Amino acid sequence: MTARTTAPLAEAAALAWRADPYSDALRAGRGPLFLRRSDGWLLPLEVERWCAEADAADATVLARCEGPVLDLGCGPGRLVAALARLGQPALGVDVTPEAVARTVRTGGSALCRSVFEPLPSEGRWGTVLLVDGNIGIGGDPGALLRxxxxxxxxxxxxxxxxxxxxxxxxxxxxxxxxxxxxxxxFPWARLGIRALRAQAADAGWTRAVTWQAAGRAFVQLRR
Incomplete structure (x- = not known):
């Protein structure tokens, strides 16, 4: 993936969550907050859960983390902070300054940057996270998985x-x-497990393992 092809994705990802309503919600630690599609469809965003400590469903993700962890679109940083408390090296990446600031305040480490911009230790992260719908970043799941x-x-x-x-x-x-x-x-994407597995295979990820917890669906993949 060249700098020329990633630049539009980086710009789209940055625009996605720098909107004032999102920053305001993170600052307050609560919603209401929604994604609205052009046809009027509305998706409630779980700001209160994102701003709370990691829950039982999150614990099923944390238990599968290996080596240093990179959380793409870390938001207010509950997973990064939880990993820090466990003594596991972790870095969050988010385009929203308030998200990065909140991550740091809760004890995590975070960088204000798009996932499509240069990042530390590329090619050396033991685990990469895309939770809370972040497979949608940039509106192109294939590019994000690559x-x-x-x-x-x-x-x-x-x-x-x-x-x-x-x-x-x-x-x-x-x-x-x-x-x-x-x-x-801004462009966004939503994938269920079947579509995600197909996209992941095309991007070179293998050995898909799926599970569900508290009504949420997850996939573990290997590079």
């Missing part, structure tokens, strides 16, 4: 949260708070 493969060490692990329903879509959405505040439109 980027994750560049970041992971040989034989490394990718842990992805999929949509809990059978879906495969690329859409334009924006963030809104339900009270008139909204951000710019």
């Amino acid at each position: 980027r994750a493969a560049e970041l992971a060490a040989p034989g490394g692990t990718l842990l992805v949260e999929a949509a809990p329903v059978d879906v495969d879509e690329r859409v334009e959405v924006h963030v809104e708070d339900g009270n008139g505040g909204r951000g710019a439109d």
Whole structure:
């Protein structure tokens, strides 16, 4: 993947979560906050869960982490902070300054940068995380999965949260708070387990293992 091909993805990913409604919600630690599609479809975002400590479903992800961990789209950093408390090296990456600041305040390490920009230790991360719907970053799951493969060490692990329903879509959405505040439109994607496994195989990921916890769906892959 060249700098020319990743530049538009980096720009789209950066625009996605720099909207004021998202930053305001993270600052407050609560919603309401939504993704709205151009046809009016609305997806509630679980800000309170993201800003809380890691829960039982998150623990099933943390238990599968191997080696140093890179959390792509870390948000307010609950997983990075949980890994730090376990003594496991971890770095969060997010384009939203408030998300990075909150991650640091909770005891994690984070970098304010797009996943498509140069990142530390590329090709040496034992585990890469894409949770809380972050397979949607940039609106091109194939490109994102290939980027994750560049970041992971040989034989490394990718842990992805999929949509809990059978879906495969690329859409334009924006963030809104339900009270008139909204951000710019940006590309997003949603994949269920079946679509995610197919996209991952095309990107060079193998040995898919799936599981569910608390109504959430996950896939573990190997580089």
